[in-house]
Each structure stands twice: as structure tokens, then as C-alpha cells.
Amino acid sequence: MGGVAAASRWGQTPRESIEAECARRGHSAVVVGCIDLLRGGDADPALVLALGGPPARWVVTGEPSGPEYWLRVWAARGLLWAWDDAAQPAIVDALNDDAWRVREMAAKVVARHQLGDALSVVADLRHDPVQRVRAAAHRAVVSVTAAGT
Numbered sequence: 003m004g005g006v007a008a009a010s011r012w013g014q015t016p017r018e019s020i021e022a023e024c025a026r027r028g029h030s031a032v033v034v035g036c037i038d039l040l041r042g043g044d045a046d047p048a049l050v051l052a053l054g055g056p057p058a059r060w061v062v063t064g065e066p067s068g069p070e071y072w073l074r075v076w077a078a079r080g081l082l083w084a085w086d087d088a089a090q091p092a093i094v095d096a097l098n099d100d101a102w103r104v105r106e107m108a109a110k111v112v113a114r115h116q117l118g119d120a121l122s123v124v125a126d127l128r129h130d131p132v133q134r135v136r137a138a139a140h141r142a143v144v145s146v147t148a149a150g151t
Contacts, residue, residue, distance in 0.1 A: 016055070020083040023052035032084040039077035040092045053080045071101035078107035085115050097123045102132040109138035116149040 053076035096108035127139035
């Protein structure tokens with residue numbers, strides 16, 4: 003998660019887009035929207051576009067539609083930059099998502115916010131069948147244990 007942040011295809015980084023959405027609708031509203039999406043609920047298209055950028059246009063247009071799990075990936079990514087402890091149960095649940103990209107992003111959230119309550123679940127992901135999930139889980143374990151939470 004280190005390194006230089008690169009602008010996305012929509013002219014801003016995901017962090018910049020999420021921070022702008024927080025400025026528009028309020029931090030709490032973004033967090034609640036991310037939690038709802040992560041749990042499979044609905045969110046308004048403007049939030050989805052802020053979270054997913056141009057690849058999320060299918061949510062508005064309906065064509066071509068992307069896999070539904072992308073909504074959960076983008077919701078978890080939103081929680082990287084718009085965090086509240088109320089989101090922790092949804093992130094812990096996302097660590098067991100069927101979609102590996104959701105598990106990977108949830109592990110990144112655990113690492114960024116050093117979620118000690120997620121340690122045992124994320125530690126198990128070090129044995130995930132997908133290498134990217136294993137790597138994200140390893141970084142999360144290191145981050146959480148280094149923080150002493």
C-alpha cells in the first residue's frame with residue numbers, strides 16, 4: 003500500500019474521489035453506504051461511481067454489466083479512505099467473501115486501520131488459495147501485530 007499514488011483513469015486517485023464524495027455527502031453517509039454495499043445492499047449510483055470510477059458506469063447505464071462482487075470490492079476500498087469503527091463487523095465478514103478480490107481488499111482495510119479484532123480471521127487468510135489474498139493477509143497480520151492491537 004506504499005508507493006506513489008497514481009491518478010486513475012478518471013483523473014484522480016480512488017482516495018481523492020472518496021474524499022471528494024465525503025465532502026459532498028458527509029463522511030458518515032459514505033461509510034454507511036459502503037457498509038450497505040459491502041453487505042449486499044443498494045447504494046445510489048453517485049456513490050458507486052465515486053467508489054468505482056469509470057468501470058462502475060454499468061451501475062448507472064446497465065450495460066455492459068459487471069460482476070456484482072465489484073460493488074463489494076469498491077465498498078471495501080471506500081472504507082480504506084472513509085473509516086469508522088462501525089464498519090469493522092462488515093469488514094470482518096468480507097474477509098470470508100466468496101470473491102477473492104473482496105477478501106483481498108478487506109485484508110487491506112484491516113492492515114490500514116490495524117483492526118485487532120480481525121486478526122484471527124485475517125491470519126487464516128494467509129492460507130487462501132489466491133496468492134494476492136495471502137499477500138494482503140500477511141501484510142495485515144504484520145500491521146496489526148506491529149501496532150500491538
